[in-house]
Structure formats: structure tokens, C-alpha cells
Amino acid sequence: GGDTAVLTVVPDSAPQSKATSDLVDRLRDDVLPTAGQGTSLDVYVGGVTAGYDDFAQVIIGKLPLFVGVVIALGCLLLLLAFRSIGIPLKAALMNVAAVASAFGVVVAIFQWGMGSELLGLGRAGPIEPFLPVIMVSVLFGLSMDYQVFLVSRMYEEWLETGDNRRAVRVGLAETSRVINSAAVIMIAVFLAFVLSGDRVIAMFGIGLAAAVALDAFVLRTLLVPALMHMLGGANWWLPAWLDRVLPRISIENPECRDTDRAKIPWQRSSDDGQLVP
Known part of the structure; x- marks a missing residue:
């Protein structure tokens, strides 16, 4: 419909590095709000690093x-x-x-x-x-x-x-x-x-x-x-x-x-006559 654009940004740092995550935060917090101020633009940052951060x-x-x-x-x-x-x-x-x-x-x-x-x-x-x-x-x-x-x-x-x-x-x-x-x-x-x-x-x-x-x-x-x-x-x-x-x-x-002990068969010892299991 001509109302949507996709821009690909390739940072110098690795996808999993802290610098790339900092770049995502800087784009979302500082760069894009300032660039879109006074317009009807809705700007979002996606990609692997942004998705993992979210x-x-x-x-x-x-x-x-x-x-x-x-x-x-x-x-x-x-x-x-x-x-x-x-x-x-x-x-x-x-x-x-x-x-x-x-x-x-x-x-x-x-x-x-x-x-x-x-x-x-x-x-x-x-x-x-x-x-x-x-x-x-x-x-x-x-x-x-x-x-x-x-x-x-x-x-x-x-x-x-x-x-x-x-x-x-x-x-x-x-x-x-x-x-x-x-x-x-x-x-x-x-x-x-x-x-x-x-x-x-x-x-x-x-x-x-x-x-x-x-x-x-x-x-x-x-x-x-x-x-x-x-x-x-x-x-x-x-x-x-x-x-x-x-x-x-x-x-x-x-x-x-006590219950299990009571079930043990007892008998008289041949030595001293005591009950033993």
C-alpha cells in the first residue's frame, strides 16, 4: 500500500555483543523518537538481537x-x-x-x-x-x-x-x-x-x-x-x-x-529363652 518501509541496519559489532544491544536501546530511546517527532510515523526495531532483548x-x-x-x-x-x-x-x-x-x-x-x-x-x-x-x-x-x-x-x-x-x-x-x-x-x-x-x-x-x-x-x-x-x-x-x-x-x-515390627515372627531363643525375631 505504499505506507510501510523496512530499513535494514547492519552494526559493526557482533549480534550477541553488548554493543549491539546498546545500539538497539539507543535507536529506540533516542534516535527514532527524535526523528519521528511531529510526524505520524510508527517506528519499530526488530531483528534477532532486538527479539532476544525483548x-x-x-x-x-x-x-x-x-x-x-x-x-x-x-x-x-x-x-x-x-x-x-x-x-x-x-x-x-x-x-x-x-x-x-x-x-x-x-x-x-x-x-x-x-x-x-x-x-x-x-x-x-x-x-x-x-x-x-x-x-x-x-x-x-x-x-x-x-x-x-x-x-x-x-x-x-x-x-x-x-x-x-x-x-x-x-x-x-x-x-x-x-x-x-x-x-x-x-x-x-x-x-x-x-x-x-x-x-x-x-x-x-x-x-x-x-x-x-x-x-x-x-x-x-x-x-x-x-x-x-x-x-x-x-x-x-x-x-x-x-x-x-x-x-x-x-x-x-x-x-x-511399630506395626511392621509387630508383624515380624518371634520365637524363643534356644540359648536364653528370650524372644527374638
């Missing part, structure tokens, strides 16, 4: 809400399972620490270029905007898995003995090897992503591997037990009014152990 802004705007919802749902699950205020709060703190540390590793390698060429991943460049959303989803799932596995054993011991120190010690002793073994398997799987040679897949692999390593070997089997040991009985505190309101949901019914 998509990144949308993700950044929604990311706090997304992370908040994930943390809130995880805390609610732990609150119902362990009937404690401290356990969900510690889990949320440790999960955020694992995710933030993983992002730091990804930024250092891919955005700052520390070892990226050595790994065959090319030069430094920006992080894909959708990477944080996917990594947060996967990492919170893995971290919650380790947390439930570790604390559920401590919770069982706490219900039986009421001794927090013993509960932490027994829970860590009986679950740490399984957690660490599972983490080693996951790390090996994620690091295999680097062999694909694709930059985006390698970002996922290195980020997830770093997060699982930190979570399993430092946070979940070192900091969490140490913090629970220091807090003592406060780990399992729950306001009385909240205890009355919350539904009774348990990962394993505390009576299960």
Missing part, C-alpha cells in the same frame, strides 16, 4: 514471581510433611544458594569466558534468557528431593526419641551415602551434555552439574545438618494454632514402624 526483559520481569511461587509451594509441601517452620525456611535458603551458585558458575564460564574456549564452547557471550527458568525448575526439584530424603529420616528419629542431636546424627549417617552416590550419577550425566558441542546444552549441563555438586556435598550434607544441630529442638517448632489448622499429612506414618 524476550529477556519479559523473562526478567516474570522471574521473581516464578521463583517465589516455586519456593512457596516447596515450603508448603515441607510444612505439611514435617510440621515445622524451620525446616521449610532452611530448605528454601539452601535451594536459593544452590541455584545462585550454579548461575555464578555459568556466568563465569560462558559470559566471562573463563575456560569456555578450553572446553570447546567458543568465546564469551550472553546467557540465553530462558536458561534461568529451566534451571530453577530442575534444580529446585533435585534440591527438594535431597532435602526430603535427608530430613525424613531425621524426622522419624525425632518422633521416636525426641533427641534432636541423635536425630541429626542418625539421619545424616543413614542417608548421606545414598545422597552422595545419587549426586555423583547426576553430575556425570549432566557433564556429558558438554560433549554435545552445543553451547546452550552445555550451559544446562555445567549449571546443573555445579548445582548438584554444591547441593549434595556442601549444602545438604554439611550446612543443613550443622544448622539443625545448632538450632536443637527449634527445628521442629510449630505454633499450636497452626498445628490445629494444618491437615495431617505424613511421608510415612509414625505408627508404621
Whole structure:
């Protein structure tokens, strides 16, 4: 209709460089509004770089809400399972620490270029905007898995003995090897992503591997037990009014152990006449 024109602008910088993104912002904020002032022109800036920048802004705007919802749902699950205020709060703190540390590793390698060429991943460049959303989803799932596995054993011991120190010690002793073994398997799987040679897949692999390593070997089997040991009985505190309101949901019914023990066949020992299983 003769009322539309398309102008192609080729910058001197690379499509993924910061200078190109700055050019897009300068065109949108300064150049084009001034050029179109006093006219009926509607001017838009498109292209690969502009599209990625716009998509990144949308993700950044929604990311706090997304992370908040994930943390809130995880805390609610732990609150119902362990009937404690401290356990969900510690889990949320440790999960955020694992995710933030993983992002730091990804930024250092891919955005700052520390070892990226050595790994065959090319030069430094920006992080894909959708990477944080996917990594947060996967990492919170893995971290919650380790947390439930570790604390559920401590919770069982706490219900039986009421001794927090013993509960932490027994829970860590009986679950740490399984957690660490599972983490080693996951790390090996994620690091295999680097062999694909694709930059985006390698970002996922290195980020997830770093997060699982930190979570399993430092946070979940070192900091969490140490913090629970220091807090003592406060780990399992729950306001009385909240205890009355919350539904009774348990990962394993505390009576299960006594029930299973009652099902074991007992007989008289030939040595001293005592009942033994």
C-alpha cells in the first residue's frame, strides 16, 4: 500500500555483543523518537538481537514471581510433611544458594569466558534468557528431593526419641551415602551434555552439574545438618494454632514402624529363652 518501509541496519559489532544491544536501546530511546517527532510515523526495531532483548526483559520481569511461587509451594509441601517452620525456611535458603551458585558458575564460564574456549564452547557471550527458568525448575526439584530424603529420616528419629542431636546424627549417617552416590550419577550425566558441542546444552549441563555438586556435598550434607544441630529442638517448632489448622499429612506414618515390627515372627531363643525375631 505504499505506507510501510523496512530499513535494514547492519552494526559493526557482533549480534550477541553488548554493543549491539546498546545500539538497539539507543535507536529506540533516542534516535527514532527524535526523528519521528511531529510526524505520524510508527517506528519499530526488530531483528534477532532486538527479539532476544525483548524476550529477556519479559523473562526478567516474570522471574521473581516464578521463583517465589516455586519456593512457596516447596515450603508448603515441607510444612505439611514435617510440621515445622524451620525446616521449610532452611530448605528454601539452601535451594536459593544452590541455584545462585550454579548461575555464578555459568556466568563465569560462558559470559566471562573463563575456560569456555578450553572446553570447546567458543568465546564469551550472553546467557540465553530462558536458561534461568529451566534451571530453577530442575534444580529446585533435585534440591527438594535431597532435602526430603535427608530430613525424613531425621524426622522419624525425632518422633521416636525426641533427641534432636541423635536425630541429626542418625539421619545424616543413614542417608548421606545414598545422597552422595545419587549426586555423583547426576553430575556425570549432566557433564556429558558438554560433549554435545552445543553451547546452550552445555550451559544446562555445567549449571546443573555445579548445582548438584554444591547441593549434595556442601549444602545438604554439611550446612543443613550443622544448622539443625545448632538450632536443637527449634527445628521442629510449630505454633499450636497452626498445628490445629494444618491437615495431617505424613511421608510415612509414625505408627508404621511399630506395626511392621509387630508383624515380624518371634520365637524363643534356644540359648536364653528370650524372644527374638
